Amino acid sequence: MKFTLERKDLLPKLETVAMAVAPKTVKPVLAGILFRVSQDGEISLMATDLETSVKTGIKSKHFEGEASAFVVEANLFIEIIRNLYDADIKFSLDTTNLSIDQGKSHFLIPTMSADDYPDFDTISAGSSFKESLTALELMIDRTLFCAARDEFMRNLNGIYWEFDGDFFRLVAADGFRMALAEGKVGTALGENFLLSLKSMKNLHNAMKSAKSDEITISHDGSRVGFSFDDTEIVARVVEADFPDYRKVLPKAFKTRVKVDTKAFLDALRRGSIAARFGSDSIKLELVDGQIRLMSSSQDHGESLDELAVSKDGDDLTIAFNPRFLSEAMKKVDSEETELNFVDAGSALQINPVGVEGYIYIVMPIRLI
C-alpha cells in the first residue's frame, strides 16, 4: 500500500494529535499514532492516552493498494516529517515497516499492529451545541492557568463546565484562586461536567490548527466530544465533584478601584521584587487616589511602588501572593481593570473593564 502526502498538510495534523500520545511507559502502542487508510485514500490519524482521544483526517494525493491500518511511534515519525522539505512525501507500507521517501532521503521505520490500538471513543447519543471556536479558545485560555496542577486533587485538576439557561461557564480553581469565563449558548447541554486539565490542554492545543470558526460540543453523560474541521476530540468526564464555586464569590464590595492594566502589572512586578526573593507576599495599601504596593524580606530589603488610581469606598490594607495577581492580570486584555474588595480577610474580585463574562477571584494572605 502506497500513498503520498504533502508535508505542509501533514505536519499540522500530526501536531493536532501528538499531544494526546501517551508516554511509552504506559503501553508501547499508545506512544504511537494510528493511521487508518481507506480504499479511496482517505487517511485518519488518531492518538489517545485513554482519557482523551484525538482524531483527524487527511486525503492522500496519490494512493494505490488496499485499505490498511498501522501504528508508528509518534516522536520518531514527527521528527522525520519535521526534517523533510515542504514537498510531497511518499509512504509505502509492507507487512511490518513503513518506508518514507522524499528526494534522496529515505527512512524505514517499524510499525505496530493497529489491532492492539484501542477503538476511538466515539460519542453515540446525547445532546450537542455549536459555539465560536475562537470564543471558546479564549475562555479556556482565561481559566486553564487557575486549575490545580496536582493530579491527585481530582476535583480541582481540571475545568468545570456549567450550563445555566442561555449561558455556560468554564470554572477553574486551585483553592487559592479561581477563574470564571462565561459564554452564550443556543441549546444547553443540560448536565454540567468536569474535564481534566490534561484533556483541556489537549483540546486547547488541537484548536490552534483549526481553520473553521465553528466547534460542536456534545455530551453523552460519560464523554464530551469536540469537533471542528476534520478533527474530533473526545474526553472522558472526571467523576469527581467540583466544589460550589458560588460560595467563593465575594458579595457587598466595600472598596472599588479602577487601575490601568499595564501600569498595575508593572507596579506589581516592581513592588514584589523583595517578595520574589523572600516572603512571597505583596501588601496593597489602598488610600484615596493611590495604591501602594510593598513587599519586604529580612535579607532582601523592601520594594515599594505607587500607582495613581480612582477609588470608591473604604481605605484598605490587604496582602496577596504576587504571582496569583500577576498571572490573572496578564490574562486581562482590556486597558482598565476593576479591583473589587470586601475586607482584608475576603477574596478580591478582578473584572476587566468593558470585557463581559470574565471574573477572577484571589484569596488574600492573612496579615498578622
Added chain:
Amino acid sequence: MKFTLERKDLLPKLETVAMAVAPKTVKPVLAGILFRVSQDGEISLMATDLETSVKTGIKSKHFEGEASAFVVEANLFIEIIRNLYDADIKFSLDTTNLSIDQGKSHFLIPTMSADDYPDFDTISAGSSFKESLTALELMIDRTLFCAARDEFMRNLNGIYWEFDGDFFRLVAADGFRMALAEGKVGTALGENFLLSLKSMKNLHNAMKSAKSDEITISHDGSRVGFSFDDTEIVARVVEADFPDYRKVLPKAFKTRVKVDTKAFLDALRRGSIAARFGSDSIKLELVDGQIRLMSSSQDHGESLDELAVSKDGDDLTIAFNPRFLSEAMKKVDSEETELNFVDAGSALQINPVGVEGYIYIVMPIRLI
C-alpha cells in the same frame, strides 16, 4: 553618599560582571557585586568567583558625599534594575542599606561590607599584546564548544592558548574531538597557558558588550588579563598539562571531499534520525560523486540521506557520533567545507573552504 546613573548605561555593565558572580553557597559576599565609588563620582563594579575577576567602570551623572565602597547581592540588584525604566536611577547609601529610587518606585536593599570582598587580581608585570576583539571572540566561539564539560578533567575543561612565532592558537578538546583556531599576533606572550571553561565563558560573555574593537591580553605567569573599554578580566591559569594536540592531527589524507556546508548539515540531520533515537552513530559511505549518510537502530529503523559531492581519493566507509559532526559544521560559516579522511580508524579533519586558521578534528566510532 548619593549618586545617579542612567539605566541604559548601568545595565550592560551589570551584565558584564554578573557571570563572574559566585553561587551564594561558596561565600555570601561573593554572590555580590562590589561597588567602589571614588571622590569624583567614578564607580568601579567588580565580581569574582576567585578564579575569574571582572571589573568595569561607569561615571555617575550626579554625585555627592564621600568616596565609599559596598557590596550588593547581584541577583537582587540586577532584578531591580531590569524592572525599572530607561531613565535616571538615584542611589543613596547609608551605613548598611542602599536606597534605589526612580519615580514612584523605591527599593531599600541591605549591603555587605566591602572589606570582606577580595581584592582585584591585578596583573602587575609580564608581557602583553593587542588583538582585534571581534577576531578573538570568533576564535573563542569556534573552539569553546569542544572543551570537556567535566570539571574534574582539569586539563581538558578549558581552552589552551599556544604561542608560536607570529601566531597564537586556541585549542579545545574533550577526548573525542578537537577544535583549533589560529590568529596573528605582533608580539608573542612567550609562554603557553590553559584557561578554564568557566573563565573563557566569562570572558566571552563580557566581550559581548564591548564597544572598542581592541583587546589587550597580558600574562604574568599565573594570571592572564584581558582589557577593553573600561573593562578588565583577570583569569587564573589552570595548572594542568594540556595534551600534545599535534599527535591528534591526521596526516597523509587518502580521501578528500568538498561539500556544500548547509546541504551537508541538512543531510546529517536527516541521516541521523534513527541514531538520535537509538544507536548514536551515523555511517558515512564515500563513493565517487556522493556521500551516503545512514543510521539504523533495532527499534527505530533506518534513516538514509545522500549528497552529491566532489571526491578525490579512495572510497571509504566511516562512522561518527552525529552530534560531534553537526556541532562542528554549525560553526563553519563558509559556503563549502572540505572533509579530509585518512581511513576508517583515523580522525576526520574538517576545514572550512576559504576560511583560514580554523580546523576541526573528530574521532570516528569503530565499525564492528
